[in-house]
Amino acid sequence: MPNKTFFWFFLPTGLAMILFIGLPIISTGIQSFYAQHDQVVKEVKKCDPFGCTVSIVVDNELTTKLREDKPLGKFNGFGTYVDRNHLAIDEIKKFWNETENFGAFVDQVTNLPFYKALIFTLTYCLFVTPNVLLLGFIIALSLNAVARKIRGPLIFGTILPMIVTPLVGSLVLFWMIDSQGIIGANIQNLMNDPYLSLKSSKTLTWITIIIYGIWHHSPFAFVVFYAALQTVPQEPVEAAIIDGASRFQRIKHIVLPHIYPVVTFVALISLMDNFRVFEPIIGFSAEGSAQSLSWLIYDNLVNEEVILFGSAAATSMMTIVGIAILLAPVLIRTWKEFKTAR
């Protein structure tokens, strides 16, 4: 296709992506170097018969004017990145000098908002992704063994958790697991502890959200694996059966190597999606004990008094760096393949 024709065909979609994905990333980058204005203060001298006192009050008029003149805020350089709510360099130095052992130091650091969120996000990715792959694969194998006639409805039932939006999915589970719901109430009875509830324990909340993640993402892995299983060639499998290979050996030595590229694809997509975990925290009302990077950004953006653009943007930039690190191996591999292909 000639370049000129390509250009006109691609222009609309290219423009949309540049304007609403490319530019916002740049805009986020710029915003992250600014912070909201401090309030302008002035000294007011008050005199009464007993003498004069000087008090400091906020000058509302000037503050509003300043905010209107420079809506982006004041230039802050990397200030937002290193403050207490982000990388917290100073605090970490302080903890390092003050705490006696390493455990206490780690404890202190993981209580800082950014590191807390980072640890939750990584824990979520680390537990959800492998389990999603495993469960999805088992369901695919299992459904692949049932009669073809009844597979349609079974597949429909299996993919339900995936097609609802995460907020709805987590709400539906939360209403059952909550202490007033069917599962929560029964667990209370079973454990004989009327105060046992999701909100009371951090570990329980984390486990619930991770279980939700597996429930929500497994159908995706299932669908892809199921389709891949249909393409496994028959002959090697039959040969293996004649040679006396067990079912497990057949899966390990024939099926898995055949669908290996698909496994990496699912792992990658699942990792990318899990890294932006956000809605379940709202669905489970788990803000108290579990915060993710995306949730931190959301929290800054819905701030009551003044929207913390700078802070949200700094967290966003660091999230993008995180995504880049996750994607790097794939990009490098694609680049190498592209090089050799030419």
Next chain:
Amino acid sequence: MDYGLDKKSTSLKTFNTIFIIVWLLIACFPFIWTFWGSFKVRADFFSRSDWWYAISAFNTLIETGGKFTTDAYTQAWTEGEFWKASKNTIIVTVFVVSISLFLGTLGAYALSRSTERYAFWILIAALIFRAMPHITLVSGYLFPFFQLQIWGILPTTIVVLVAINQPFTLWLLYSFFKTVPKELDESALIDGCSYFQAFRHIIMPVMWPGVITAGLFSLMLAYNDFTVTALLLNQENHTMVPKIQSYLGTNQHEGNLMWAVSAVVSATAPLFMLVMFFQRQVISGLTAGAVKG
């Protein structure tokens, strides 16, 4: 896959059946339960004293005189203004699907027919864009949108959702157009058609299976979105998902949590119907890029 040689033992078959039944229960029961509970009053579905009330409808009988009540639905749709939210969702979904298919088919067709190196890099860039968490993009939008005073209205959100959706649509349709033989449009070009004419008369009639799949995914994205719609729309223009979240925020009031339950059912039902009809397309879409490795 039915191997003629592969004899499954009875115990394996039983185990397999049990596993599938258990999994289907886990996957579907929450939805069935929510559906059932949406016809009860709050004191039953979120019972402080006994969860069995949700089944026996103890309080529902006392409060409404019947075992089932549709109060939650009528209240959420009228008083809770859920009708407005669903109207907004329909507007957003229709526009997002049609615009993103229009842009996506043109772009993906060009990508699939180009032999230049930049086509490869565009696809890689689209992959990177696909990986961006939506909330980071939203944090980039808010400030400029406030300044330009285009925040809070539906058209802005529609354009944003279209853009966010493009990378995936491009990849999906690209791999679809790759399966449409090149000779088809090349012969039209030789006969003197321009590329646009070839696209219009040769490609468009055969592209519908791919377009339906891509359309379904755009629809699911627009319909299900929370991050963008919650932050870029004002209260008036909220779509269904942020509306459901707003019912949660005020759950001190007796009725509102049940509003959320009935709203969840109302929002989910059309989606389930749609997927039931188009199951084959959804599955082929999810596997399009994957199976070819």
